Amino acid sequence: MTPIIEIKHITKEFRVLNRREGLRGSLQDLFSRNYKIVRAVDDISMEIGQGEIVGYLGPNGAGKSTTIKMMTGVLEPTSGEILVAGSVPYRSRTKNAGQIGVVFGQRSQLWWALPLIESFRLLKDIYCIPDAAYQEMLDFYRSLMDIEPLLHKPVRQMSLGQRTLSDILAAFLHDPKIVFLDEPTIGLDVAMKARIRTLIHALNREKHTTVILTTHDMGDVDALCRRIVIIDKGRMLYDNDITHLRGFFGAYRTLKVRMDGDLAAQAAVIRKELPDCSVTADEEWISVLVNEEQARVLDVLALLQKTHDIRDMQLQEISTEEVIKKIYEEGVQ
Numbered sequence: 001m002t003p004i005i006e007i008k009h010i011t012k013e014f015r016v017l018n019r020r021e022g023l024r025g026s027l028q029d030l031f032s033r034n035y036k037i038v039r040a041v042d043d044i045s046m047e048i049g050q051g052e053i054v055g056y057l058g059p060n061g062a063g064k065s066t067t068i069k070m071m072t073g074v075l076e077p078t079s080g081e082i083l084v085a086g087s088v089p090y091r092s093r094t095k096n097a098g099q100i101g102v103v104f105g106q107r108s109q110l111w112w113a114l115p116l117i118e119s120f121r122l123l124k125d126i127y128c129i130p131d132a133a134y135q136e137m138l139d140f141y142r143s144l145m146d147i148e149p150l151l152h153k154p155v156r157q158m159s160l161g162q163r164t165l166s167d168i169l170a171a172f173l174h175d176p177k178i179v180f181l182d183e184p185t186i187g188l189d190v191a192m193k194a195r196i197r198t199l200i201h202a203l204n205r206e207k208h209t210t211v212i213l214t215t216h217d218m219g220d221v222d223a224l225c226r227r228i229v230i231i232d233k234g235r236m237l238y239d240n241d242i243t244h245l246r247g248f249f250g251a252y253r254t255l256k257v258r259m260d261g262d263l264a265a266q267a268a269v270i271r272k273e274l275p276d277c278s279v280t281a282d283e284e285w286i287s288v289l290v291n292e293e294q295a296r297v298l299d300v301l302a303l304l305q306k307t308h309d310i311r312d313m314q315l316q317e318i319s320t321e322e323v324i325k326k327i328y329e330e331g332v333q
């Protein structure tokens with residue numbers, strides 16, 4: 001099967017001004033500019049097949065958004081080759097736009113003042129969607145969720161969750177081959193995250209759309225992706241089926257407990273009590289990373305309650321950052 005996205009050895013460098021400090025420095029900058037090169041993406045290669053949902057992960061500043069901008073044709077790589085649905089995205093931007101949909105969780109792509117249905121009508125004209133296909137897509141959306149309350153609301157009056165749902169529906173409207181979702185669940189509560197995941201899953205399954213998803217939320221990855229690609233400092237760290245990692249990160253959860261007194265000192269005590277768990281403390285919480293193959297979270301909590309006066313607790317799934325840290329530590333491939 002020919003891949004829908006082919007990336008060969010792409011690199012992206014930015015030239016950024018090396019600002020000097022103080023008034024004197026600012027004046028010097030005016031006359032002689034001193035630049036440095038930032039390599040945001042460093043020799044990345046991958047192939048993605050039609051219908052795949054790929055989790056594209058990495059810590060802040062790893063180069064995820066920069067890679068997506070190159071795939072969508074917004075940025076041109078410094079070197080290397082990209083083919084998206086058979087064309088070079090930054091050379092054939094109009095053609096590429098018809099093949100792809102994009103959602104940046106941080107800002108909406110929709111017309112702020114218009115009710116969603118008006119944005120949909122504009123998109124219908126922009127992408128030359130035939131009447132029948134447009135109606136069919138709206139009917140499909142109606143079968144997935146109650147879209148009526150969204151359709152007549154201006155985007156600026158929507159909650160973040162409603163806006164994200166709208167952005168996703170808008171991105172899939174012209175039935176693109178590929179949809180890029182850059183942190184679509186950022187800032188959403190648990191219930192809305194679940195709705196967004198269900199929607200993405202249904203669209204991928206029904207329309208066979210390829211989805212490239214960046215996220216810091218391991219829950220998104222777990223719910224949606226079979227394959228994950230991890231980058232760090234612009235370089236490829238991991239590209240494999242998620243099952244290779246699941247057994248390894250799936251067993252870990254973080255138990256956070258709050259107690260009075262000096263948390264750093266109490267964390268040191270807990271470290272002795274629980275030698276198999278990694279224990280850290282910040283100003284508010286003591287975090288205990290529990291490997292559930294070795295110990296049950298409830299047992300760990302019961303043990304801590306015997307010797308400490310616990311005021312509050314939280315349970316957290318492992319984050320993408322923790323997965324990456326463990327990949328480094330244990331060298332999983």
Ligand SMILES: Nc1ncnc2c1ncn2[C@@H]1O[C@H](COP(=O)(O)OP(=O)(O)OP(=O)(O)O)[C@@H](O)[C@H]1O
Pocket residue numbers: 014015016038039040058059060061062063064065066067
């Ligand atoms: N237009 C630009 N000019 C200069 N440097 C840039 C530009 N865009 C990105 N960078 C730099 O490139 C690196 C990668 O940024 P990028 O936005 O791709 O990271 P990211 O993986 O999306 O991070 P995050 O998880 O925070 O969104 C960072 O060091 C960033 O400062």
Ligand SMILES: [Mg+2]
Pocket residue numbers: 064065066182
């Ligand atoms: Mg980003």
